[in-house]
Amino acid sequence: MLARSLKARLESSIPAAYGRLAAFMGKSRALVGARLDDARARRRFWERVLEGPIAEMVLAHNEPAAEAALASEIEREAGGGQIAPLGEVYLVGAGPGDPDLLTFRALRLMQKADVVLYDRLVSPGVLDLARREAERIYVGKRRNDHTLPQEEIGELLVRLAREGKRVLRLKGGDPFIFGRGGEEIERLADEKIPFQVCPGITAAVACSAYAGIPLTHRDHAQACVFVTGHGKDGPVDLDWATLIRPGQTVAIYMGLGHIDELARAFVAHGADPELPAAIVDNGARANQRVVVGTLATIAEQARAAALRGPTIIIVGAVVALRDKLNWYAPTPALAEEDVSDAGVREETQPGERRGE
Amino acid sequence: MLARSLKARLESSIPAAYGRLAAFMGKSRALVGARLDDARARRRFWERVLEGPIAEMVLAHNEPAAEAALASEIEREAGGGQIAPLGEVYLVGAGPGDPDLLTFRALRLMQKADVVLYDRLVSPGVLDLARREAERIYVGKRRNDHTLPQEEIGELLVRLAREGKRVLRLKGGDPFIFGRGGEEIERLADEKIPFQVCPGITAAVACSAYAGIPLTHRDHAQACVFVTGHGKDGPVDLDWATLIRPGQTVAIYMGLGHIDELARAFVAHGADPELPAAIVDNGARANQRVVVGTLATIAEQARAAALRGPTIIIVGAVVALRDKLNWYAPTPALAEEDVSDAGVREETQPGERRGE
Numbered sequence: 001m002l003a004r005s006l007k008a009r010l011e012s013s014i015p016a017a018y019g020r021l022a023a024f025m026g027k028s029r030a031l032v033g034a035r036l037d038d039a040r041a042r043r044r045f046w047e048r049v050l051e052g053p054i055a056e057m058v059l060a061h062n063e064p065a066a067e068a069a070l071a072s073e074i075e076r077e078a079g080g081g082q083i084a085p086l087g088e089v090y091l092v093g094a095g096p097g098d099p100d101l102l103t104f105r106a107l108r109l110m111q112k113a114d115v116v117l118y119d120r121l122v123s124p125g126v127l128d129l130a131r132r133e134a135e136r137i138y139v140g141k142r143r144n145d146h147t148l149p150q151e152e153i154g155e156l157l158v159r160l161a162r163e164g165k166r167v168l169r170l171k172g173g174d175p176f177i178f179g180r181g182g183e184e185i186e187r188l189a190d191e192k193i194p195f196q197v198c199p200g201i202t203a204a205v206a207c208s209a210y211a212g213i214p215l216t217h218r219d220h221a222q223a224c225v226f227v228t229g230h231g232k233d234g235p236v237d238l239d240w241a242t243l244i245r246p247g248q249t250v251a252i253y254m255g256l257g258h259i260d261e262l263a264r265a266f267v268a269h270g271a272d273p274e275l276p277a278a279i280v281d282n283g284a285r286a287n288q289r290v291v292v293g294t295l296a297t298i299a300e301q302a303r304a305a306a307l308r309g310p311t312i313i314i315v316g317a318v319v320a321l322r323d324k325l326n327w328y329a330p331t332p333a334l335a336e337e338d339v340s341d342a343g344v345r346e347e348t349q350p351g352e353r354r355g356e
Numbered sequence: 357m358l359a360r361s362l363k364a365r366l367e368s369s370i371p372a373a374y375g376r377l378a379a380f381m382g383k384s385r386a387l388v389g390a391r392l393d394d395a396r397a398r399r400r401f402w403e404r405v406l407e408g409p410i411a412e413m414v415l416a417h418n419e420p421a422a423e424a425a426l427a428s429e430i431e432r433e434a435g436g437g438q439i440a441p442l443g444e445v446y447l448v449g450a451g452p453g454d455p456d457l458l459t460f461r462a463l464r465l466m467q468k469a470d471v472v473l474y475d476r477l478v479s480p481g482v483l484d485l486a487r488r489e490a491e492r493i494y495v496g497k498r499r500n501d502h503t504l505p506q507e508e509i510g511e512l513l514v515r516l517a518r519e520g521k522r523v524l525r526l527k528g529g530d531p532f533i534f535g536r537g538g539e540e541i542e543r544l545a546d547e548k549i550p551f552q553v554c555p556g557i558t559a560a561v562a563c564s565a566y567a568g569i570p571l572t573h574r575d576h577a578q579a580c581v582f583v584t585g586h587g588k589d590g591p592v593d594l595d596w597a598t599l600i601r602p603g604q605t606v607a608i609y610m611g612l613g614h615i616d617e618l619a620r621a622f623v624a625h626g627a628d629p630e631l632p633a634a635i636v637d638n639g640a641r642a643n644q645r646v647v648v649g650t651l652a653t654i655a656e657q658a659r660a661a662a663l664r665g666p667t668i669i670i671v672g673a674v675v676a677l678r679d680k681l682n683w684y685a686p687t688p689a690l691a692e693e694d695v696s697d698a699g700v701r702e703e704t705q706p707g708e709r710r711g712e
């Protein structure tokens with residue numbers, strides 16, 4: 001019964017883009033038929049098209065490029081020549097970790113990959129959905145270990161694409177928000193390697209939804225700011241004058257390690273110590289935990305809760321809305337990872353102990 | 357062949373959450389069997405569970421609530437009583453418009469809806485994916501027409517949920533970033549109506565990916581700010597001191613109507629008139645157009661290009677990266693909507709005319 005219900009759901013979920021692909025194939029049929037006599041050759045040819053970058057170009061709305069590539073593939077095939085491999089890189093945002101929050105486009109690109117480069121913030125559940133045969137390479141960044149590998153990741157992307165591979169560069173969240181995705185594809189652009197970018201649900205947005213804390217709100221925040229709390233050698237030198245303005249929400253990525261300095265700096269630069277602040281730990285995952293306090297208390301609370309991250313710190317009046325808007329109550333028993341918070345009270349269910 | 361390729365892709369795309377649902381059903385089987393003798397009654401019962409809020413609770417990692425609800429449903433069924441309808445609201449971010457950028461979770465909730473409330477920013481392609489039988493209600497906000505309907509939307513959500521309906525509140529982008537989603541669910545919380553929130557790809561993130569303009573970049577922007585350019589009666593009173601800071605990217609939602617005032621105000625408050633600025637019109641859609649200039653030129657360029665929106669305006673040094681990182685070249689002929697830009701030069705393909 002579950003299988004039947006699932007099947008009905010899947011059948012309704014065919015991405016609309018495939019209609020375009022079918023139309024493209026229909027339009028190109030005469031051309032292919034005219035150049036390739038043999039039915040088997042035609043079938044092989046279409047199989048390659050469907051699995052390769054030409055289909056991808058159509059799905060990405062780039063039909064002129066697809067037509068040009070198809071024409072040149074036909075000529076190569078008709079001439080009996082070898083098909084030169086056409087490597088490509090997909091820079092894909094994997095979202096906050098729950099595979100349910102992947103986009104269809106992300107999954108489609110993941111299913112085409114010959115090789116996957118992923119880092120620490122990509123969850124095992126998401127990684128499992130990459131093409132089964134794809135080689136997986138961990139290029140994972142730990143904190144304080146950013147600088148060196150970045151260059152090597154660029155090298156690796158270039159080399160793999162030059163070998164004709166479809167390379168999936170999978171990043172937690174969105175690749176253009178503190179993902180350094182821009183730097184990686186700059187390198188590809190320099191080397192004239194084709195690439196595509198697929199956005200993902202960035203951590204601040206995911207944490208906002210799953211913690212019941214709207215990032216903007218007519219009465220409380222007309223703007224939101226995303227910053228990173230982590231620099232090369234300690235907390236980054238943030239633009240405090242900007243961050244302490246009223247009427248906005250600040251979401252801090254990678255700030256847990258410097259939560260003391262961050263909270264103190266807010267207050268030192270003029271923010272109200274009573275300004276609400278929350279830390280969302282493992283946001284949008286089954287082991288999500290949320291600690292709510294104020295600038296004055298949040299660092300101590302984070303320590304008491306022994307949070308491990310990844311986290312998003314949210315500072316602003318909107319945090320107070322969580323009291324009303326919290327809807328997500330994951331079951332610790334179902335958590336994919338062990339959460340060691342023995343004895344710590346958790347804000348979600350006052351008076352209850354979790355993870356025990 | 358396309359169908360076969362599609363099927364293989366779909367089969368690999370079953371959201372991981374369904375494993376949890378199967379486990380939950382297995383665990384509850386004995387309980388149901390003990391209370392419901394009749395095989396037909398059991399089957400009917402499970403069908404309702406799979407289609408209703410209990411399955412949804414499991415998929416949302418809220419197993420304690422699911423267990424409690426299941427137990428009370430079993431008792432009702434065993435007692436021969438009527439099943440009281442349990443209404444619920446799903447506040448779902450529909451992303452930028454391309455159905456390919458929906459998340460699996462969004463689609464799943466869309467497939468459960470009895471009724472859909474949507475507004476102007478939800479594309480027809482996305483709306484088509486809501487459950488076929490669902491009633492569709494347009495509650496669309498036009499510019500300058502925000503205030504009154506908002507209250508009525510809240511009323512409607514409450515009334516429909518009270519009738520026992522599964523109500524989908526579908527919003528373009530993400531519901532918590534300038535979507536006023538927070539206000540709508542506050543109302544639901546007041547009325548004790550259950551709700552869930554599903555994040556979406558917000559417009560600034562989508563436009564960033566599809567325009568090749570990273571919102572953050574180690575060399576150019578350590579922060580990004582999202583603001584709205586549209587207030588009740590003209591441009592909102594933005595916090596200019598915050599926005600003109602160097603080292604950050606500003607993404608302005610709903611700013612096209614006030615682009616003159618906005619660009620002038622940036623400069624009047626001290627920003628460099630030569631600071632790069634871009635307008636992404638219909639971002640991440642087949643009719644995407646991008647106009648790139650500076651604070652000094654962008655308003656005039658927007659006029660010349662006769663942009664109609666929806667748009668995201670991006671201001672900051674990262675805009676210059678588009679020269680290198682632009683990868684998305686949609687085909688105007690495939691655009692779902694007519695773009696009336698007769699005679700206008702477009703930055704993507706210099707010297708070419710589009711939409712003619």
